[in-house]
Amino acid sequence: MSHFIFDARTxxxxxxxxxxxxxxxxxxxxxxxxxxxxxTLLSTPAANATSGALHSGAVDGxxxxxxxxxxxxxxLAQQWRIPLLLKRLQSGSPTLYHxxxxxxxxxxxxxxxxxxxxxxPLRYPHMVPLKGRLFYRLATTLALxxxxxxxxxxxxxxxxxxxxxxVPSSRVSVTPLAAGAHFRPQSNAEAQRTRDKYGLPxxxxxYVGINKPHKNLPTLIDAYAQLSAxxxxxxxxxxxxxxxxxQPRQRAEHHQLGDAVRFLGPVNEADLPALYSAAxxxxxxxxxEGFGLPVLEAMACGTxxxxxxxxxxxxxxxxxxxxxxxxxxxxxxxxxxxxxxDEPQRARRREQGLAQASRFSWQATxxxxxxxxxxxxxxxxxx
Numbered sequence: 001m002s003h004f005i006f007d008a009r010t011x012x013x014x015x016x017x018x019x020x021x022x023x024x025x026x027x028x029x030x031x032x033x034x035x036x037x038x039x040t041l042l043s044t045p046a047a048n049a050t051s052g053a054l055h056s057g058a059v060d061g062x063x064x065x066x067x068x069x070x071x072x073x074x075x076l077a078q079q080w081r082i083p084l085l086l087k088r089l090q091s092g093s094p095t096l097y098h099x100x101x102x103x104x105x106x107x108x109x110x111x112x113x114x115x116x117x118x119x120x121p122l123r124y125p126h127m128v129p130l131k132g133r134l135f136y137r138l139a140t141t142l143a144l145x146x147x148x149x150x151x152x153x154x155x156x157x158x159x160x161x162x163x164x165x166x167v168p169s170s171r172v173s174v175t176p177l178a179a180g181a182h183f184r185p186q187s188n189a190e191a192q193r194t195r196d197k198y199g200l201p202x203x204x205x206x207y208v209g210i211n212k213p214h215k216n217l218p219t220l221i222d223a224y225a226q227l228s229a230x231x232x233x234x235x236x237x238x239x240x241x242x243x244x245x246x247q248p249r250q251r252a253e254h255h256q257l258g259d260a261v262r263f264l265g266p267v268n269e270a271d272l273p274a275l276y277s278a279a280x281x282x283x284x285x286x287x288x289e290g291f292g293l294p295v296l297e298a299m300a301c302g303t304x305x306x307x308x309x310x311x312x313x314x315x316x317x318x319x320x321x322x323x324x325x326x327x328x329x330x331x332x333x334x335x336x337x338x339x340x341x342d343e344p345q346r347a348r349r350r351e352q353g354l355a356q357a358s359r360f361s362w363q364a365t366x367x368x369x370x371x372x373x374x375x376x377x378x379x380x381x382x383x
């Protein structure tokens with residue numbers, strides 16, 4: 001019996017991106033296991049309350065085992081409590097531990113897998129206090145030393161990792177993210193229901209994501225302001241809002257854009273596919289992404305996409321998106337205007353986007369993950 005222990009304690013609201021990774025990957029992993037393989041999820045009451053999806057993914061009628069862990073990912077006590085728990089769970093079977101977060105127990109006593117996402121604290125140090133940057137580098141270094149195998153979510157993230165932390169490329173595998181199965185084109189009725197719910201017009205430009213500085217929203221608003229005299233549809237900015245970064249709202253006020261720029265704040269996950277589907281186009285001006293999942297989600301919903309030419313975004317969008325330099329206001333303006341005014345191009349990019357999104361799946365990511373697990377525990381052949 002091979003035993004794979006996945007640390008699912010980060011499936012909580014404080015980790016929206018990592019939580020989505022945990023939920024989707026574990027659900028896709030479970031059905032791929034053979035009869036002599038066991039998947040165990042370490043969870044906390046907070047993670048269980050946040051996501052019932054941790055219990056999905058039946059294997060011959062059975063569910064992955066969920067074991068309670070008393071320490072949160074933020075607790076120093078995890079450094080001794082989690083290794084003790086892992087030791088109790090081994091039961092003499094070949095066992096590995098997979099952490100989806102770099103703040104983890106650093107001496108697990110087991111072959112260890114780590115998932116790595118991005119280097120934002122290094123690329124944008126002004127976003128993180130000095131103590132935070134020092135902690136990030138120390139904790140990441142310790143996590144990488146503990147890991148026998150590292151997964152990154154894009155080739156760009158893999159390059160960042162090997163360049164900044166000198167990790168041998170032979171230890172690093174790329175296991176990309178994917179849009180969830182619920183991200184698909186929605187009916188006109190569902191799209192209209194969502195417009196009504198959020199008070200949106202028949203046509204609008206959509207951005208989905210947080211407002212942190214690397215997302216580049218002030219530049220997007222500058223670019224949109226250049227179009228405001230051309231009777232274009234409103235720009236709708238949806239997603240979690242970090243009060244430390246009020247610059248997007250300030251920039252909209254500076255340009256006196258009024259209701260032409262609408263800030264929806266967090267949107268219910270269940271509404272996102274219809275929100276994407278209802279939009280005339282999706283724009284994503286980020287300066288840096290480990291992956292850039294909203295771009296893939298928009299494409300999966302059949303929404304034409306214009307996005308920045310940051311490395312990971314060109315990697316995941318292929319030829320399907322209208323790319324622009326995120327530092328150049330005029331280029332962003334031109335890209336938005338082009339998609340709004342060129343209906344044949346919107347139709348073409350819609351079809352290209354659907355095809356591109358279909359190339360990514362959680363089933364493929366889970367299969368690559370399981371292959372690495374098996375190699376790490378002795379080279380068992382895939383079944």
